[in-house]
Amino acid sequence: MANDSSTGAPGDITQILASWSKGDPAALPHLAEALYNDLRRIAKSILRTESVNNTLQATSLVHELYVKLDAQHRSHFESRGHFFAIAARIMRHIVVDHARHRNALKRGAGLVPVELDDSVAVPAESLDYIALDSALTQLQERDARKGQVVELKFFLGLSIPEIAEFLETSESTVEREWALSRAWLRKTMRAA
Numbered sequence: 692m693a694n695d696s697s698t699g700a701p702g703d704i705t706q707i708l709a710s711w712s713k714g715d716p717a718a719l720p721h722l723a724e725a726l727y728n729d730l731r732r733i734a735k736s737i738l739r740t741e742s743v744n745n746t747l748q749a750t751s752l753v754h755e756l757y758v759k760l761d762a763q764h765r766s767h768f769e770s771r772g773h774f775f776a777i778a779a780r781i782m783r784h785i786v787v788d789h790a791r792h793r794n795a796l797k798r799g800a801g802l803v804p805v806e807l808d809d810s811v812a813v814p815a816e817s818l819d820y821i822a823l824d825s826a827l828t829q830l831q832e833r834d835a836r837k838g839q840v841v842e843l844k845f846f847l848g849l850s851i852p853e854i855a856e857f858l859e860t861s862e863s864t865v866e867r868e869w870a871l872s873r874a875w876l877r878k879t880m881r882a883a
Contacts, residue, residue: 708768722774723757730756730778736848737782747789755785772857776839779847783824790820819880826879830872837872844869 704725711718734749734756759781760766768774831838836858843849843857851869855862 704771704774708771708774712767719757719761726774727753729775733775733779733847734782737779737786737846747786752782752785756781759785775847776843776857779842783820783827783842783846787820787824822880822883823876825883826876829879830875837868837875840865840868841872841876 704722707718707722707725711722730753731749734752738747738749738752756778760778766777768777827838827841830841839858840854843854844851849857851862851865854869855865858865
């Protein structure tokens with residue numbers, strides 16, 4: 692998950708995460724500085740399907756992530772990859788909460804189904820994050836690892852090799868789980 696946009700090396704990030712896990716309040720600002728560009732890239736990826744009318748922007752999403760992380764005292768992150776997986780999950784929940792609020796105001800207008808193809812391309816209109824979140828939660832209850840593959844691929848934007856490395860499994864296993872997960876999510880979301 693290395694990225695040239697990060698200002699901190701993976702080892703440095705791991706040390707900052709360890710300091711934060713031990714309760715060092717100064718660690719979060721260092722973490723924010725070191726990972727800001729990576730997190731903005733992830734946020735832009737997550738929001739890539741939001742409509743132009745959306746009020747949630749990548750910068751706001753990253754800032755809200757930091758507020759939620761700051762509220763979690765003594766979180767434990769095993770590694771940089773573990774931090775990004777948790778960050779993606781928190782951002783997913785922020786986006787879903789935002790979509791719920793927006794839909795309550797609009798009564799659900801303008802939502803389109805999710806298309807989870809190999810490139811994870813989705814329509815340019817508003818994505819129904821609520822339906823995706825519901826289906827993904829069901830998938831995670833049935834098979835936690837398949838749910839994690841979807842989160843890492845769709846929300847974090849990791850490649851199949853990166854996911855395989857993160858989950859310590861083979862690329863063929865990740866490809867198979869990604870394909871099965873996409874099919875299951877399509878079926879579940881259509882039924883809803």
